[in-house]
Amino acid sequence: MPSARVVKNRTEFEGKIYEELALVQGADIPAWSADAELRHVGRSRLRVDGPQRVSGRARYTTDLMLPGMLHARVVRSPHPHARVIRVDAKRALALAGVRSVVDRTSAPELFDEEVHYVGAPVAVVVGETEEIAADAAHLVEIEYESLPFVVDLEEAIADRTRVQRKESYSRGDARRGFREADIVVDARYTTSTQLHNCLEPHGAVAQWDGERLTLWESTQAMFDVRKGVAKAIRARLDDVRVICDYMGGGFGSKLGHGHYSEIAAVLAKRLGRPIRCVMDRREENLVTGNRSATVQRVRVGATKDGKLTALEHVAWSGTGTEDGWVASTTGPSNGLYEVANVRSEQFLVLTNTGPFSAFRAPGYVEGTFALESAMDELADKLALDPLALRRKNYAKLDPQSGKHYSLKRLDQCYSRGAELAGWSRRKAGGTAGRHAYLRRGMGVSTQVWGGGGGPPAYATIHLNADGTAIVRAGLQDIGSGTKTAIAQIAAEELSLPLERVRLSIGETDAPYGPASGGSMTTASLGPAVRLAAVDVRRQLLEVAAGLMEVRASEIHLTDGHAVAGRGGKKLALDEVFSKLQNYTVIGRGSRHPNPEDVRLRSFGAHFAEVEVDIRTGAVRVLKIVAVHQIGRIVNPLNAKSQVEGGVTQALGYAVSEGRVLDRLSGHVMNANLEDYKIPTVKDVPDIVVEFVPDLDRRANNLGGIGLGEPPIIPTAAAIANAVANACGARVRTLPITPARVLEALRR
Amino acid sequence: MRIHLTVNGLEREADVWEGSSLLTALREDLGLPGSKNACEQGECGSCSVLLDDQLLCSCLVLAAAAEGHRIRTVEDLGKDERLHPVQRAFVDAGAVQCGFCTPGFIVASYALLRDNPEPSEAEIREALSGNLCRCTGYGKIIEAVRRASREMYR
Incomplete structure (x- = not known):
């Protein structure tokens, strides 16, 4: 058994770099080469759990109905800031089927005395059915003392006590850089609060057996839920x-445990029955997180020929009541272009609204909209092609670390994207539509992101005596198709058909696995799975070699046979397996650290074509071309789906999505x-997706990194730039509504 | 109150609260959680079922109003391990991601193809516009409906 060792590792997660120690076993292997003949990896395979999902057999957390299960409903504050004076549950408790009502007096571990946003929890009603609990929740009488509040981001920015500087970055001397500039663009951009609206609501079901809690939860990070809940209930x-x-x-x-997890765990123990606590759609829109609204100021200076001399980006992100962390909105400005002088600041702004959370490429989506809009405004002023301006400031080395990238093919994303979009048709000032009032335009924008993944991640593979394999890993499949990718990787190395590889995932009594987030699941876990499969194969070859009476180093696996190099002696694996009988071959693999001398980042370019009705301001997005570079694509079919889905969420962000708050009451008007x-x-428009085929062989033993978030990053700016190109309306506020287009046209 | 209805070909009886939706009755009382609850206001279509062959959102129908009617849910489309061509097409086209909206899309697509064997793209978009998906970009869902149409009526 290979011994374990501790290694230093650097992982980029959600736009921030973490240096941590990791425990690994054995040695890593190189990535498959470009000419390796792979049978599973790199090929489109149907989802291994597709039949369950289309037939209604797949069981989600919200589908769980345990015998004796009770339902919990949260009573929430209608005030954006208040002190809870008194909770009177008499009428609620009198309703038939209500089992319990708890508030701060009876369950201080679950509630605060003060509530800081509309929707903050004040009490919980437990009933025999969800309907009873929901009904009774209306009967709980609560007396509040109203306190002052601010829900508007701009208003909060003006209040120093609500603003914290969280990140600042500089290189060179921005002031000098602006002095050297011939042209300066100085613009202010604002973006709206985007709500996740995952179709499955957040929720948990808790059941106790003595001191042991089983918690079913709709989560992207089972191990973080375990850690968080264990800490909260001191288990x-x-x-x-x-x-x-x-x-x-x-x-x-769904990256951490929720308040609902604690409610379910605590009350299930108290009442001695399983508890289900699942949010409804309104709660989804009030309390389960959101993408921060932002106010951003971007200043960019350049010489007459388009070389950037300075870049300054200051971002204020409304985090609601979350005062721990803020997303890195300025990340793209810090790291995308080759510009000697950069200064950026990231502020967190507290408002009396529901806490923000990570939302697919947090910060980079908002920041890229501002940066890439500003780049187009600069191109306009310089009378340069926007693509030419971007190429002119292309960073060959990582501007932040000075290191080489493990792979950077952004130039190919630009050229292939331009080809697919028909960029040569683009004209300054746009083109005419079918009618005089219809204007057409094209825009481009750039994506940069991490997603290299890293340790810790572990997997074991059990090979059964009939030649079937079970991959065991601490993995949850958020819907991206990770399960299928993992099965493909295992099948590849084991030389097994995909249907002979089964996955045992989805629970924490397994080796630690990464969160399904940060575009890092496959890039973190995949290499460990591959090593576990290699370990199985090595052991299998040893067994076969013994049976064939040759040295293990002399044989290899192919087509279900062990084949000796010289003489071509063959032994069917089925025969090997039959000799094994009840033995289990156990392979183990761990994720090894990332290379230190290079930076792992993914790149991409989106091209948008739009039609604007200049009478009404309505924007119709006709086509999005998305070209991405992440190295090896494990499953092209699922990878394309991932990009189409990301583009579609970005389309919503760009033109239709945004939480609407009432400033006077603090209520969300569109929950x-x-x-x-x-x-x-x-x-949805026509979405054209392509990947740069080059492998990222330095990244890890798969030769590729993550794709979850990149496709949502650049789209909004590409659309804004296309609108500006079509009709001259530069909309600096998301979403780009007809009213905003008309307003920009009047300017 | 007691209700009697035919669900997926079987005579069923359930004891439901007077205010219960058909969706709740199906999921919680009749053991059929394939129809999903995602918005409870008829906006997302995840709870789509057929009531006397008519496509509707089961969250908008009172369970009591389903008394004496025939209901078909996603669970009835494929028999045992054999998927219905619509279901097969969703898998084959890669039209499924998290899968939570999928049962609703499957039922709505089934209803569309029953009434219109070869829908145009515009007709597909119109027919499925009552179903929301947050993961895919809908393109592969449109493709799945086309595939199913070819498979069923070729």
């Missing part, structure tokens, strides 16, 4: 088992799927 890690088999979307909002407009099948 040992082995006493908390988290299960997440199928889950219906997360997009960053439902009718008034909060996510794109429908009638809104």
Whole structure:
């Protein structure tokens, strides 16, 4: 058994770099070469769990109905800031089927005395059915003392006590850089609060057996749920088992445990029955996280020929009541272009609104909109082609570390994207549509992101005596198809058909696995799975060699046979397996550290073509071309789906989505799927997706990194730039509504 | 209150609260959680079922109003391990990601193809515009409906 060692590792997660120690075993292997003949990896394979998902057999957390299970509903504050004076549950408790009502007096561990946003929890009602609990929740009488509040971001920015500087970055001397500039663009951009609206609501079901808690939870990070809940209820890690088999979307909002997890765990113990606590759609829109609204100022200076001399980016992000962290909105400005003088600052702004959370490429989505809009404004002033301006300032080395990239093919993303989009048709000032009032335009924008993944991640593979394999890993599949990718990687190295590889995932009584977030799941876990499969193969070859009476080093596996190099002696694996009988071959693999001398980042370019009705301001997005570079694509079919989905969420962000707050009451006015407009099948344009085929062989033993977040990053700016190109309306506020287009046209 | 209805070909009886939706009755009382609850206001279509062959959102129908009617849910489309061509097409086209909206899309697509064997793209978009998906870009869902149409009526 290979011995374990501790290694230093650097991982980029959600736009921030973490240096941590990791425990690894054995040695890593190189990535498959470009000419390796792979049978599974790199090929489109259907989702291994597709039949379950289309037949209604897949069981999500919200589908769980345990015998004796009770339902918990949270009573929430209608005030954006208040002190809870008194909770009177008499009428609620009198309703038939209500089992318990708890508030701060009876469960101080679950509630605060002060509430800081509309929707903050004040009490919980437990009933025999969800309907009873929901009904009774209306009967809980609560007396509040109203306190002053601010829900508007701009208003909060003006209040120093609500603003914290969280990140600042500089290189060179920005002031000098602006002096050297011939042209300076100085613009202010604002973006709206985007709500995740995963189709499966957040929620958990808790069941106790003595001291052991089993918690079913719709989560992207089972191990973080385990850690968080164990801490909250002061339990040992082995006493908390988290299960997440199928889950219906997360997009960053399900990375930690929720208040609902604690409610379910605490009350299930108290009442001695399983408790289900699942949010409804309104709660999804109030309390389960959001993408920060931002106010951003971008100043960019350049010489007459378009060489950037200075870049300054200051971002204020409204985090609601979250005062721990803020997303890195200025990340793209710090790291995308070759510019000697950069200064950026990132502020966190507290408002009396629901706490923000990670949302698919947090910060980079907002920041890229501002930066890439400003780049187009600069191109306009310089009368340069926007693509030429970007190429002129192309960073060959990572501007922040000075290191080489493990792979950077952004130039190819630009050229291939331009070809697919027909960029040569683009004209300064746009082109005419079918009618005089219709204007057409094209825009481009750039994506940069991390997603290299890293340790810790472990997997074991059990090979059964009939030649089937079970991959065991601490993995949850958020819906991206990780399960299928993992099965492909194992099948590849084991030389098995895909249907002979089964996955045992979705619970924490397994080796640690990464969160399904940060575009890092496959890049973190995949290499460990591959090593576990290599370990199985090595052991299998040893057995075969013994049976064939040759040295293990002389044989290899192919087509279900062990073949000796010389003489061509062959032994069917089925025969090997039959000799094994009840033995289990156990292979183990761990994720090794990332290379230190290079930076792992993914790149991409989006091109948008739009049509603007200059009478009404309506924007119709006709086509999005998305070209990305992440190195090896494990499953092209699922990778394309991932990009199309990311582009579609970005389309919503660009033109239709945004939380609407009432400044006077602090209420969210569109906390439902009718008034909060996510794109429908009638809104989506033609989306063309391609990947640069080059491998990222330095990144890890797969030769590729993550794709979850990149496709949502550049789209909004590409659309804004296309609108400006079409009709001259530079909209600096998202979403780009007809009213904003008309206003920009009047300027 | 007691209700009697035919669900997926079987006579069923359930004891439901007077205010219960058909969706709740299906999921919690009749053991059929394939229809999903995602918005409870008829906006997302995840709870789509057929009531006397008519496509509707089961969250908008009172369970009591389903008394004496025939209901078909996603669980009834494929028999045992054999998927219905619509279901097969969703898998084959890669039209499924997290899968939470999928049962609703499957039922809505089934209803579309039953009434219109060869829908145009515009007709597909119109017919599925009552179903929301947050993961895919809908393109592969449109493709799945086309595939299913070819498979069923070729």
